[in-house]
Amino acid sequence: MNHNEIxxxxxxxSPAEVCAHLLALSVVEFSYSPGLTVALELDGANGRLADTGRGMRLTPDIGDTLSHAERAxxxxxxxxxxxxELDGVLRELVWGDQGSPGPSVANSACQTFKFTSKRDREVWSQSYVHGKPLGPAELLGQTDMTGTVIEFQTAEPIDTVVVARLVEALRLRVPGLSIAFQA
Incomplete structure (x- = not known):
C-alpha cells in the first residue's frame, strides 16, 4: 500500500471507523502484553486512547533517519x-478481509493526531495534521511506565453508539481484555 492508497x-x-482502527491497535498490543489496560475517551470529534503496553520507539531504527513510530x-x-484467532476477530469487527492497514490510515484521517509513547524509561511525543508530522519527535522526559497515548480529532463528531457496540463486542470476544470507555 502506498501513500496515495493510504x-x-x-x-x-467514518469518524467511528477511525476510532475503531485506533482501538484495534491497542487490542493488537494487548495480544503481546496481556496485562495492559486500555482507556478510550470520546467527546464530540475529539478522542483520547491510552494503553499501558510496550510503547513504540520514537527514535530511529539503526541506520534509519525516521523514527520507528513515524515510519508506522x-x-x-x-x-x-x-x-x-484475534486477527480473525479484528478482521471481522474492524479491518475487513484486507487485514490491518496499520496506524497511518487513521492518522491520515484525523484533523490532528498526537502520539505519545513511554518506552525505555523515556517519554516521547510527535504531532501530526492529516498524517503529516508537524516536526520531529520530542523527548518530554523520563518515566518508569510504558504505553502509548493517542489524542486525535476527526472531521466530524464520532458516533459513540457505534464505538460502544465495538467496545462491548471486543470485551466479549477477546478473553481478558478490559477497556474503560467514556463518552
Missing part, C-alpha cells in the same frame, strides 16, 4: 496480533 482509504473512513504512522505498516 490517503484514499483514510478518506472513506506515515506508511504502510500492518500491525498483526499474536494469534490468528
Amino acid at each position: 490517503f484514499w482509504l483514510s478518506k472513506r473512513l 504512522l506515515t506508511g504502510f505498516y500492518p500491525c498483526t496480533p499474536s494469534s490468528s
